[in-house]
Each structure stands twice: as structure tokens, then as C-alpha cells.
Amino acid sequence: MSNFIVKKVAVLGAGVMGAQIAAHCVNAKVPVVLFDLPAKEGPKNGIVLRAIENLKKLSPAPLGNKEDAALIGVANYEDNLDVLEGCDLIIEAIAERMDWKHDLYKKVAPHIAPNAIFASNTSGLSITALSDGFSADLRARFCGVHFFNPPRYMHLVELIPTSATRPEILDQLEGFLTTTLGKGVVRAKDTPNFIANRVGVFNMMATMYEAQKFGLPVDVVDDLTGTKLGRAKSATFRTADVVGLDTMGHVMKTMQDNLQSDPFYPVYKTPELLEKLVSAGALGQKTGAGFFKKAGKEILRFDGEKNDYVPSTGKADELVVRILKEKDPAKRMKALRESTHPQAQFLWSIFRDGFHYIAVHLESIADSARDVDFALRWGFGQKNGPFEGWQAAGWQQVAQWVKEDIDAGKALCNAPLPQWVFDGRDGVHTPEGSWSPAKKAYVPRLDLPVYKRQAFRAPLAGEGVADGTNGGTTVFEDDSVRIWHQNDDVLILSTKTKMHVIGPGVVAGLAKAIEEAEKNFKGLVLWNADATEGGAFSAGADLQAMLPAFMAGGANAIGPEVSKLQNALMNLKYANVPVVAAVAGLALGGGCELMLHAAKRVASIESYIGLVEVGVGLVPAGGGLKEAAVRAANDAKGNDILQFLKTYFTNAATANVSKSALEAQQMGYLKQSDTIVFNPYELLYVAKAEARAMFDAGYRAAAKKLIPVTGRYGINTIKAQLVNMRDGGFISAHDFKLGAMIAEIVSGGDVEQGSLVSEQWLLDLERKAFVELLNNPKTQERIMGMMQTGKPVRN
Structure with missing residues (x-):
């Protein structure tokens, strides 16, 4: 080696x-x-x-x-x-x-x-x-x-x-x-614009061409070709604005200059609308105007006929939206093709154009269909690659429809589909590999040493390979969690709730996983299968799961539920085997608290971590503030704890969320000894390696110790600053109340400076404040506002 x-x-x-x-x-x-x-x-x-x-x-x-x-x-x-x-x-x-x-x-x-x-x-x-x-x-x-x-x-x-x-x-x-x-x-092969830009920019040009043909404005096109198709939210014209219309023009010119013999060459002509905008210096996001322009809070779209910006109000027709919601890809594609609605015909046309293009050009631009699909997924934010979409919709049927359109002169050019498309195949991705026209075979993936670090490589529809939701051996599974292993010595807990929120099922699953890990494994890793695709670690406690208890017994009925969460996280912290949190994406509120109680954290660079409960008028109650007090005391090493506590207090009181794992280290949510991983596909491998190494080094959970706190001195010092902010109009009266409660908890309550308190003492303060706030009308307003709109209410 x-x-x-x-x-x-x-x-x-x-x-x-x-x-x-x-x-x-x-x-x-x-x-x-x-x-x-x-x-x-x-x-x-x-x-x-x-x-x-x-x-x-x-x-x-x-x-x-x-x-x-x-x-x-x-x-x-x-x-x-x-x-x-x-x-x-x-x-x-x-x-x-x-x-x-x-x-x-x-x-x-x-x-x-x-x-x-x-x-x-x-x-x-x-x-x-x-x-x-x-x-x-x-x-x-x-x-x-x-x-x-x-x-x-x-x-x-x-x-x-x-x-x-x-x-x-x-x-x-x-x-x-x-x-x-x-x-x-x-x-990629050394051809003009390689794979992603060659196919992705062609798709955008074809979309612009078909939009003009069907008379669709840019806002309607973007509503149709974004998330509704499993593509990036910026869709088509907004993507062009973000990239820069001059940059788009440059990529198009590369195709115009170097692909004269391409049967699709006429489509490479720079769209008239784009040329008009570039000539006017409207280059997109970097100049403040392109296909779209923001005027105050209003979004305007460019109208080529009026040669001016008009309000952007166009949306996909509800009939077409219903077609796109059809779960069966084959039925969805058939409905689009057969519909007489112009928007549906437009969508069928851009699918047809894309399939036609990749089939004709696959052999010249890529080693296999796999490269095309990953290039479009990773470079253009598509949920599925174009070949995956074709295969899922029924390979032979779609191929026949494309051929019929080519023969009828409806396609962008008359180049026939390659013969291999019609050889009886069901698609281009199989368990043996992906289709390579040059090799006339299905070729497997590269087996480089680096890929041994990926427990589950990026999946392709049609490969039939196990992934993080079904791979390995399941020990226990219900609607909330899956407890499993990869036939080795580290247990894995994966949560299955939406956004991986923590409700009673996850709390019960944690207890089961810890018990199983302590009996039969070297460690436990908290990892979710969608970590590789930008999924959350956990978006926090499941407030909706608490509603039945709240409706039946009021705020006091929530206290025992909070205690269960606190006990579960304390059991995790003091487990007899190391628990490693494999963090990627959002780790907010209770998700942050879950992570804080692990023996170690392995975090993807793109981890967004914070205690955000004040946004719904609450304070953290799963031990997040308790951990702030513990960490501040450890950081102080005998010096004035308050100087180290201020950062933790400010982060919680302002719901500050890290913009990266590196920033989370600065904020204290991740320790300097925690590991940051840059490739999310390696997260599970590294987390398991850390757990195994800790066990093999003789891991023992830290002994429970009393924590020195700042007491009344800390509370009064922080509250003095909060008074200034409230009186200056920077925070509301309810924000002041929340800040004062957080100050009281992280300072250890109404005790003398330097007093020693237990972790349970701090947890009791958290729970008491949480239950009190649930009874507060201002907090109830914030909770309902968040549930209804997904946005924080300022009151």
C-alpha cells in the first residue's frame, strides 16, 4: 500500500x-x-x-x-x-x-x-x-x-x-x-463541455426552445421544471440567473464553436431572450437582474414581448400538478404525453428531448450511463439522473414514444435512437453495472481503495443494491427507528421519523439500542440513511407528538415527557460503550441536544447545529443548557466561568445556528476533538471507526461530577445586558423573559457563585422553565405560528 x-x-x-x-x-x-x-x-x-x-x-x-x-x-x-x-x-x-x-x-x-x-x-x-x-x-x-x-x-x-x-x-x-x-x-471524456454542462446546458436550451414553442413565460416554466420534477428549486431560468447569463452564453458558444457536426447543432443557438438580456447588461444574480429581478419584496420576470419586467405570478396549472403527483413514473409519463394541456405537452417534450440527446451522445461523452446520471444529479441538483428517469418510466415504451416523435418530425432533430436502445433491454443500470455503448457491456464501478470508506455508495435506480434503509442485519425496527448492524461489532441506530424528529418512539428506540449495544457490541453509532443526500440529523423534538398529552392534561402533563427525554439522553451520555453521533445537515433543538450527549461526534462539513427553541417561545429542555454549563465549567479550568459561559448563552438565547461544522466548533457545539468529515458518504465508516477505536482503547464513560456554576452573579450580569437590549427596543418583552430563563439555567439557578450542582439539578431547572413557558400565551402563539407557517413569530 x-x-x-x-x-x-x-x-x-x-x-x-x-x-x-x-x-x-x-x-x-x-x-x-x-x-x-x-x-x-x-x-x-x-x-x-x-x-x-x-x-x-x-x-x-x-x-x-x-x-x-x-x-x-x-x-x-x-x-x-x-x-x-x-x-x-x-x-x-x-x-x-x-x-x-x-x-x-x-x-x-x-x-x-x-x-x-x-x-x-x-x-x-x-x-x-x-x-x-x-x-x-x-x-x-x-x-x-x-x-x-x-x-x-x-x-x-x-x-x-x-x-x-x-x-x-x-x-x-x-x-x-x-x-x-x-x-x-x-x-468524463475530453469532449466539449464534458458531461454535466454538455447535457445540463442542452436541457436548459431545449427547455427554453420548447417554452417559446408552447408560449410559456419564464415563471411558469420554472414552477414546472423545479422541485415538481425532482430538480433543483432554482429550476431553469433562475438557475441561469444564478450561474450568470454571460457564463451560460460562454458555455453555449463552446458548443456552437466545437459541435458543428452534431445533429442537435441548431438547438445550440443562443436563445434570443438570453441575448437580449446580456446585451442590456442584465447578467442575472450578479447584476441584480436577468430573467428575474427583485423589486423590494416583489419578484418580477422579464417579458420578451414587452421588453420589460412584469410581476411574476405564473404557476403550473392544477391539472398538470395532479399528473406530476402520480407516484408511478410510467403512469406519470403516459399522462403527460397523452394530455392535450400545453403545459403537459411541454413537459413531455423536454423529457423526450433529453432522452433523445443522452441516447445519441452517450458513447461519445461518457464511459457509461452511470457517469451521465451522477453528473446531472451532483452538478445540477437533480433527484434522479435522466437515464434513471427513463428506466423508471418503462424503457421500451418510452423509447417507442421518442421514436414516434422523431419519425413524425416533432423532435428537435431527426437523428435516430441508437440500435442498442431497442435490443430488448429494461434499462441501462443493472446489478452487474451500467451500460457502456463503447464496450457493448454493463461496466461495474471503479473499485478504488477510497471507496472502501463508503458503507453505501451513491445508489442508482436499477442497480438493486442494498442501501442505508435496508442494508445489514436488523435487530429491531418500528415506525420510529431501525436498530441494525453491518454484521460487525458496532451497532447503528437510524431514526425514521420525518426530519428525524424525536418523539416517544425515538426515545424508546434509544433505550433499546443502548441496552443492545452494551450487551453485544463495541459501540453505538447514531446515523441516518439520508445523511448522504442532505437529510437532517434531527430537526428537534416532535412538538406535535406532545399535543395529545397537552390537550388532555395541560402543560403539567408535558413534564413527565420531558423527563423521559432527559433520562434517555443521560443514559446515552453514561452508556458503558461509546455512543458516536454521525451528524449531517440539521441538528436543531432536541437534535442538537442528542448530539451533545454522545461520547463523540463525527460531523459532515455541512452540518447546521444550534439550540433554536426560543423561536417557538421555549427554552431547551433536553439537557442542552445543562451541557452548556458543563462545557463552560470545563473550558474555564478554574478561571471565571462567566467569560466562557457567555458564548453558550448567546448561542441559545439568539437561536444561533452554525453555518458549517467548522463554525460549530467555534461555537462550542462541536469539540476540537470531534471529527469533521468532508464526504457525507464516508460519515458512517468514520463514525464506526471512532466508536471501535474508543472501545479498544478501554473506553469508560466519564464519572458523574458536580458542576461549579456562576449562580446569582451570572444571572444578574447577563440580565443587566438583557435589560439594555429590551429597553433599547432590540428584543421584545417575551424575548427578555426567555433570555432571563436561559441565564438562570446556565448559571445554575438561585445559588451562590462557585456553588457545585449536579446535572440533575440543571435538568430540573430546564424542565420547570419549559413547562412554565408552555402555559404562556406568547409561547403558545409562537408554537402555533411555527406549526402553521413554518416560520418563527416575533411577539
């Missing part, structure tokens, strides 16, 4: 992509130096310094911690080329101009270390043409690497070799991109 460890990265080009790729390297604790041209005025590295400063202002944030911007090294091509000699990976990310890239390559090539990988981050230029002029040795270490924007959040990276690229270079780079940077890697 030989390790490939990237000790240092150089990014050439401090533009939007280059700076954000550098930022994500820093997120992953990879030393990185960012290069650009020497500035003509001011500091010589001024261009890079300004780019780094701008990273702190961008939203969504490229950096998990803004302070980490200082860790990005700065350099210019005139003074610092020698720095390249110490870099294992060099990523060029300058503007999409072949001549500019070649000029830069001549400058940097002599300084690239003999074993370094050199890659160009390009969205569509020929990688082979980019390598012209390289020595044979450098050409063997050169490839394309296409990050999607924004690099921190977009899962897809396309890896594009030339015929000269050494295979081990690709394997090493795929391992680094997958584990260290957390990406889903698709290997």
Missing part, C-alpha cells in the same frame, strides 16, 4: 473559482497558496489579497470559518514561482481562454515538481489541446478537473484525462477529491 498525501496545493488564478477552490482546500486543512498576476499599483500581491478579502463577504460562504481566510498563502507569477516546487497538486483556474492558459503554462512548467499533478479547472476547453507543448513527462501528469460553482457546496467534480494521462494520476487525484475535499467524482 502506498499513500498519496497532498501536502500543499497551488491554485493559479484568484478569480471567482480559483479563490473558492483555495478556500475549500483551507476548509479541509490542506495548505494552499493562491497565485495571480502582480498588481500594477499597491502591494504586488494585491489582486490575491483582494480576492481573499472578498471570500469573507460571499454568500453562500466559501469558508467554513471566515478567520481561516488568513491561512491562504499569497503569491504572484513574477516573484513566487519557486513556491510551486513544494506543491503536490497545482490547479490552474484562470479565465477560459486557450491562449492565456498556454502563456501561463510556459511560465510555470519549469517550476512544477517532478511528481506533482498538474490540472486545469475548465468548464469545457479541450484538455488535450491545453496540453500542447508539454514535455511527455508533464503531459502524463496533466488532466482536467472541473469543479462546479460554488466549489464548497457542489458535490460534483469532473475528472478529464487525455490519452497521455497516467492512470495512477487519476486514481490518486480521485482519492484526494473524494475523501479530503468531499466530492463525487465523475470521469
Whole structure:
């Protein structure tokens, strides 16, 4: 076994992509130096310094911690080329101009270390043409690497070799991109715009073409082609605005310049509406106007006929919405095709166009259908890839319908579907692999060492492979939880409730899982199957599950339910085997408290953690504030506890939620000793490894100790600040009440400063405050408002 460890990265080009790729390297604790041209005025590295400063202002944030911007090294091509000699990976990310890239390559090539990988981050230029002029040795270490924007959040990276690229270079780079940077890697052929942009932008152009044909405005199209189709919320025209209409035009031009012999070539013509907007300088989100524009709180859409913005009010017709709600994909597709409604005909047309395109081009752009589906899922936010959609809707029937439309002249071009489409198959994904027209076979996935870290790889419909909902051996399962294992020595608890909220069933499941783990396993991992797809760890306590008890016995009837949750989390904390929380997505309120009581946390970089109960007029009551007091006392190490307590208090009193796992460490919700994982598909593997290692090291739960608290001194100090905020109009009277209650709990109640209290004492304070607030009309308003609208009520 030989390790490939990237000790240092150089990014050439401090533009939007280059700076954000550098930022994500820093997120992953990879030393990185960012290069650009020497500035003509001011500091010589001024261009890079300004780019780094701008990273702190961008939203969504490229950096998990803004302070980490200082860790990005700065350099210019005139003074610092020698720095390249110490870099294992060099990523060029300058503007999409072949001549500019070649000029830069001549400058940097002599300084690239003999074993370094050199890659160009390009969205569509020929990688082979980019390598012209390289020595044979450098050409063997050169490839394309296409990050999607924004690099921190977009899962897809396309890896594009030339015929000269050494295979081990690709394997090493795929391992680094997958584990260290957390990406889903698709290997693409060196064709214009590769896979995701080639197919994704074609789909957008075809959608624009069909929208014009059926006379549908941009807002109606976006309502039809977003979440209702299992695609990104930004749908079609809004996606173009986010990407930038000039960028879209550039990608389209690459297709126009390089694909003249493509049978779909006429569709690559830049849409008239897009050209009109670009000419007017309306480039989308970055200029404040594109297909859509925000005017105050109102969203306006561009009307091509009026050549102006009008109110955006168009929606999908209810008849079409009902068709789209049909659960059977085959029935849904049939209904769209047979309906005479223009919106339904439009949707059938864009499905037909997409299926037609991927079938004709699969052999030339990708090794297999798998690469196309993952590229569209990870690069364009689709729930299912296009081949998956076709296969689910009935392969042969859909193929026949597409053929009929081609023969009738209804399709975008008259190119016939390839012969393999009609060979009797049921689809392109099977347990043996995915279809490769070039190999005329179903090819399995790459079996690189990095993928041993993924307990369940990203599934494809049709593969028939077990996933996190049914893999392994089930010990116990009901509507709330599944307790299971992978035929090894670590038990897993997965919650099944909506958003993984914690109700009586989950509390009972926790007790069962801990008992089973203590008897027969080395540890227990809390992990949910949808963690790999952006699902929540837990959105908190199930307030609706408490309603029957509340209606029957009032607020006092809730006290025993709160006690059950508190006891369950304390049993988890003091279990005789290590409990590891595998956190991804939302961990809010009770979900945060569940995580806090684990022996260790393994968190995905995209974890959004916080105690948010004040949003519904309550205070945390599952031990979250108790843990704040415990952690503050531990942090203080004999110093003034209040100085360490203030951060925990502020986070809870303002319902502050971390914007990353890295920020959660700063906030104290994650400890510095907790592990942050960048690829959500590796979360379960790492969590199990941590649990096993803790057990093998002789794990024992910490002894229960009394906690020193700040008492009345802490309460009064915090309340004095709250009074100022209330009297200054910054918080309401009810916010003041909530803040004062939180201050009392985290300070240990009405006791002397330095008093020692038990964890149970603090839990009793939490429960008492929680029940009292349930009786408060202002809190009841907030709870009902949240249940009805999903938004916090300010009262």
C-alpha cells in the first residue's frame, strides 16, 4: 500500500473559482497558496489579497470559518514561482481562454515538481489541446478537473484525462477529491463541455426552445421544471440567473464553436431572450437582474414581448400538478404525453428531448450511463439522473414514444435512437453495472481503495443494491427507528421519523439500542440513511407528538415527557460503550441536544447545529443548557466561568445556528476533538471507526461530577445586558423573559457563585422553565405560528 498525501496545493488564478477552490482546500486543512498576476499599483500581491478579502463577504460562504481566510498563502507569477516546487497538486483556474492558459503554462512548467499533478479547472476547453507543448513527462501528469460553482457546496467534480494521462494520476487525484475535499467524482471524456454542462446546458436550451414553442413565460416554466420534477428549486431560468447569463452564453458558444457536426447543432443557438438580456447588461444574480429581478419584496420576470419586467405570478396549472403527483413514473409519463394541456405537452417534450440527446451522445461523452446520471444529479441538483428517469418510466415504451416523435418530425432533430436502445433491454443500470455503448457491456464501478470508506455508495435506480434503509442485519425496527448492524461489532441506530424528529418512539428506540449495544457490541453509532443526500440529523423534538398529552392534561402533563427525554439522553451520555453521533445537515433543538450527549461526534462539513427553541417561545429542555454549563465549567479550568459561559448563552438565547461544522466548533457545539468529515458518504465508516477505536482503547464513560456554576452573579450580569437590549427596543418583552430563563439555567439557578450542582439539578431547572413557558400565551402563539407557517413569530 502506498499513500498519496497532498501536502500543499497551488491554485493559479484568484478569480471567482480559483479563490473558492483555495478556500475549500483551507476548509479541509490542506495548505494552499493562491497565485495571480502582480498588481500594477499597491502591494504586488494585491489582486490575491483582494480576492481573499472578498471570500469573507460571499454568500453562500466559501469558508467554513471566515478567520481561516488568513491561512491562504499569497503569491504572484513574477516573484513566487519557486513556491510551486513544494506543491503536490497545482490547479490552474484562470479565465477560459486557450491562449492565456498556454502563456501561463510556459511560465510555470519549469517550476512544477517532478511528481506533482498538474490540472486545469475548465468548464469545457479541450484538455488535450491545453496540453500542447508539454514535455511527455508533464503531459502524463496533466488532466482536467472541473469543479462546479460554488466549489464548497457542489458535490460534483469532473475528472478529464487525455490519452497521455497516467492512470495512477487519476486514481490518486480521485482519492484526494473524494475523501479530503468531499466530492463525487465523475470521469468524463475530453469532449466539449464534458458531461454535466454538455447535457445540463442542452436541457436548459431545449427547455427554453420548447417554452417559446408552447408560449410559456419564464415563471411558469420554472414552477414546472423545479422541485415538481425532482430538480433543483432554482429550476431553469433562475438557475441561469444564478450561474450568470454571460457564463451560460460562454458555455453555449463552446458548443456552437466545437459541435458543428452534431445533429442537435441548431438547438445550440443562443436563445434570443438570453441575448437580449446580456446585451442590456442584465447578467442575472450578479447584476441584480436577468430573467428575474427583485423589486423590494416583489419578484418580477422579464417579458420578451414587452421588453420589460412584469410581476411574476405564473404557476403550473392544477391539472398538470395532479399528473406530476402520480407516484408511478410510467403512469406519470403516459399522462403527460397523452394530455392535450400545453403545459403537459411541454413537459413531455423536454423529457423526450433529453432522452433523445443522452441516447445519441452517450458513447461519445461518457464511459457509461452511470457517469451521465451522477453528473446531472451532483452538478445540477437533480433527484434522479435522466437515464434513471427513463428506466423508471418503462424503457421500451418510452423509447417507442421518442421514436414516434422523431419519425413524425416533432423532435428537435431527426437523428435516430441508437440500435442498442431497442435490443430488448429494461434499462441501462443493472446489478452487474451500467451500460457502456463503447464496450457493448454493463461496466461495474471503479473499485478504488477510497471507496472502501463508503458503507453505501451513491445508489442508482436499477442497480438493486442494498442501501442505508435496508442494508445489514436488523435487530429491531418500528415506525420510529431501525436498530441494525453491518454484521460487525458496532451497532447503528437510524431514526425514521420525518426530519428525524424525536418523539416517544425515538426515545424508546434509544433505550433499546443502548441496552443492545452494551450487551453485544463495541459501540453505538447514531446515523441516518439520508445523511448522504442532505437529510437532517434531527430537526428537534416532535412538538406535535406532545399535543395529545397537552390537550388532555395541560402543560403539567408535558413534564413527565420531558423527563423521559432527559433520562434517555443521560443514559446515552453514561452508556458503558461509546455512543458516536454521525451528524449531517440539521441538528436543531432536541437534535442538537442528542448530539451533545454522545461520547463523540463525527460531523459532515455541512452540518447546521444550534439550540433554536426560543423561536417557538421555549427554552431547551433536553439537557442542552445543562451541557452548556458543563462545557463552560470545563473550558474555564478554574478561571471565571462567566467569560466562557457567555458564548453558550448567546448561542441559545439568539437561536444561533452554525453555518458549517467548522463554525460549530467555534461555537462550542462541536469539540476540537470531534471529527469533521468532508464526504457525507464516508460519515458512517468514520463514525464506526471512532466508536471501535474508543472501545479498544478501554473506553469508560466519564464519572458523574458536580458542576461549579456562576449562580446569582451570572444571572444578574447577563440580565443587566438583557435589560439594555429590551429597553433599547432590540428584543421584545417575551424575548427578555426567555433570555432571563436561559441565564438562570446556565448559571445554575438561585445559588451562590462557585456553588457545585449536579446535572440533575440543571435538568430540573430546564424542565420547570419549559413547562412554565408552555402555559404562556406568547409561547403558545409562537408554537402555533411555527406549526402553521413554518416560520418563527416575533411577539
